Amino acid sequence: MSLLQPGVPAPDFTLNVTPSQQLSLHELRGNPVILAFYPADWSPVCGDQMALYNEILPEFRKASATLLGISVDGVWCHEAFAKDRHLHFPVLADFEPKGDVSRKYGVYREADGFCERALFVIDKQGIITWSFLSPVGINPGADGILDALDNLAR
């Protein structure tokens, strides 16, 4: 299965956001949502993707959009990662069944056991309006997300 394309309803999911809390996509209906699938916590690069998004949160908020990071790492790993990097947005654990949500969005790498680096912008009705698959080793930045949010506002 390949990357879900614009026009498709975003598959709903419920994932752990902390060891004791869960978040469902449908709870965010009514405002845009950005899904940022990424292969793994603890990327060593200066200005890694999640650190960048952390800085751009005010711009996402201007568009009333909620950013969710997703990887197959478990909740305790995410918690340590988010704390270390001072992340101010939720990172969800696609941990059990492993990669289930990634598969639904067409971004699971079976051979590797982790997900692609892929982005989705979902409108307030829950429809995917933009998706992007980045080479796994390349940080896609945020210009595409911001352009997609601009297009929603038009």
Next chain:
Amino acid sequence: MLRIPVSDADHVQGNLNSAVVLVEYGDYQCPHCGHAYSIVKQVQQQFGDQLAFVFRNFPLAEIHPNAEAAAETAEFAASKGLFWEMHDAIYENQESLSVETLMRLAQQLTLSPLSLEDAWVKRAYLERVREDFSGGVRSGVNGTPTFFINGRRHEGAFELEDLVAAVDAAL
């Protein structure tokens, strides 16, 4: 592509009408930018007045707690006509970067550390720094340093030979 064209509002070394304009989005606390600092100097030396260099702020403040204060300090120095002096001084003291270091550097450049502190408290230069940052994000900057050569993003490594080859290709 660079979405915010270079202009007189930028910090520029050299002439914006030069054959090649090299733009760096940088973070004063990022070690890779510290590494790039001396490389850019060598590139500038090699190309002389064929090259203009522009520095724009891209502080990743959550992972580099002094990056924003450093960027504000350079903008504060710019208001007194000493941007590049401060830019260079910060990178040359990157390993000991702290609020105290920034105040000491201000003093060494005969700027008032008290005025600098005041500028930090009032966040007088933060808007300028954030504007650079937003423009960078819109241009696809995804980390630091990111270089643009005549408006096109430089992909890949930024060792001396890489940047020299890229500038050569743009001449």
